[in-house]
Amino acid sequence: MACAQELVGLTAGFVGVRASGQGGTTMVSPGLGALLYGAVLGVxxxxxxxxxxxxxxxxxGTAGLGTLRGLTQSVAVASTAVGPILLSLARGWSGSYLPGVMGLSMLCALVAVAVCFARRPEHRTV
Incomplete structure (x- = not known):
């Protein structure tokens, strides 16, 4: 069970880092700031x-691993298509990207918190 807690903690941590990095978009400046921003998002x-x-x-388990990976990759690809649309809608609505960036950052932070409450799935025998 310790391994499960570590995985949940790591997931929450990395999503939290993503949220803070994404929220810091407005503070990025050329040079060292841009390099640090890229490093945070890369990590x-x-x-x-x-x-x-x-x-x-x-x-x-490993039996349906290909199906799960396909699903997670589909969601990842879809999110890269939807994100720019949401940001452009936010800019059109408010005249700035800031509300969209902050909204998406808060979504990441919410996911980081929600991961901490995830339960281990029950394995069914067929």
């Missing part, structure tokens, strides 16, 4: 992939 993305690689087989 969050790489960490999330590493945790996903360990968490999916741990929680769901």
């Amino acid at each position: 969050a993305a790489s960490g999330a992939r590493a945790v996903e690689s360990a968490a999916l087989p741990f929680y769901f």
